[in-house]
Amino acid sequence: MDLSWMAWTWPTAIFFVVIALLLFGMGLWEFARPGGAPRVGILRFETTRGDRLFISLLGSAFINLAWLGLIGPNLWWALALCLVYAVLVFRYV
Amino acid sequence: MDKPINNKAWLFVLPVLVLVAFSAVIPLMTVVNYSFQDTFGNNQFFWAGLEWYREVLSSERFHNALWRQFLFTGIILAIQIPLGVAVALAMPRKGWGVPVCLVLMALPLLIPWNVVGTIWQIFGRVDIGLLGYTLFNLGIDYNYTQDPLDAWITVVVMDVWHWTSLVVLLCYAGLVSIPDAYYQAAKIDGASRWAVFRYIQLPKMHRVLLIAILLRFMDSFMIYTEPFVVTGGGPGSATSFLSIDLVKMAIGQFDVGPAAAMSIIYFLIILALSYVFYTVMTNAGRER
Structure with missing residues (x-):
């Protein structure tokens, strides 16, 4: 799949990966301690x-x-x- | 009793997540990517770092557009919310007047935004428009294409005409849901008209008013089509609100990088203000 139209760069990719990891971490936290x-x-x-x-x-x-x-x-x-x-x-x- | 938690419910949310990803998240990611780069077309990009953000933040053009946007939204909310509540209070609760009023109120909401702009553009013209011609013959020097104040008045009145109905309908829905027993109790206590409004009607309308204020805030902060059709952002840049300025920059000048940086700042302002509005109003409701 060609994603060149999204004009990805390493710094912006790292930024979004960090955001995604934060959300994933929050999901795990919620799973461990619901509420x-x-x-x-x-x-x-x-x-x-x-x-x-x-x-x-x-x-x-x-x-x-x-x-x-x-x-x-x-x-x-x-x-x-x-x-x-x-x-x-x-x-x- | 606590509600049972069923994690399978998340599966039902997945289709919405996919839709939101395609319609909002992926475009937003692309705009973030564009905001750090420069392009001359042909899908070729060059890293620009924070340059576009620095340029936009120090740009007088952006400051002026932002100031105009806040002023416009403030004026719109200050007029539409009280007016919408007043009209909803004045509407009949039963009888043949109810459907007539509801249809009349719904009509402006059914008209496409560019058509509303065209209607008011013609309506305000001095040579063929009813409003412009009437004002001209009354000796009032009105010309929305040349006078910034006239342009502002036209755009504000047009938005009030178009969107106050939404506030009216939402408030009316809140009002008709109040049981008669409340009014009967107030009558027995000898409550004044103001007391009935302050202690019965306003608290019962609280939630719909919250929705009305949020919707009108976000809509007026993003307004584009109507003022673009009527004034094109002019005279000069008198009615160039943020979205009009943004489109001029992105499409008119093909400055995709600065326009993307401006979009992100614009998005953050809307997000922050909406969150503050929502939090303040929902917590005020809980305390009450």
Whole structure:
């Protein structure tokens, strides 16, 4: 099957593989501990672990965009910040 | 009692997953791929890295289109939601008036978007349009092709005409589902008209209002066809909303890379705002 029209590159392929692995991991987690672990965190509304992953990924996208727009094109520090942000989201939200 | 969990149910979701993959996920992946590359056609791509994102984020054109989009959506929601609720409250609950009102309300929703644009483009013309000609003869200097304010008013009024019916129908569905017992209890307590609205009708309409606000937010944030047909994004770029600007960039200029980067940013904004809207409103409903 010719997928050249999708213009794949290694960096974008790795990005999507990571997203797919995250979803797969969340599926395994849900299988091991069903129910989604709902709780009310600092945002004062109930979130499941799926919600927390969504908030982490969406927030990370905006962190990267803000870093790119305000600081510069070197996004490695932004990626580190995203990891810290994701840990905080999974811990406190 | 807890509901039983049957994992076989996932099998029934699979066809939808496949459909969504083909209609949304694969195109989205392609747009992400395009947003990091440059192309001159012929299926040849060159790695551009973050260049297009940096260009779009620092582009005044994008900032202006985004600002216009937020302004348009804010105006639309501020008009359509209260107006839709008011019209739904005024509609009859029984008798021959019900089907008449429902059909009248449904009519604008049945008209294709490009036809709505054409109707209003002709309607607003000073030489042959009823609205434009009437305003001209009343001494009002109205010309949506040359005056940005007139263009904005035309586009907003057109959208209100087209889509307020949706809010009306959703609210009406919420209103007719309220049992008579609530109204009788309110009457016995001597509740005012406002109290009935505030404590009976509004809470009962809460869920449909949530759907109405979400639908109108997303639709108005993605609006393309109607303003494109009426004003073409002009005069100048006065009514060039995000989607119009995006199409100009992608198809008009064949800047596929920057257009893809802009699409991703546009998508992220819609996703974030929809999530915030949905979360705030569903949690407000639970607290109530």
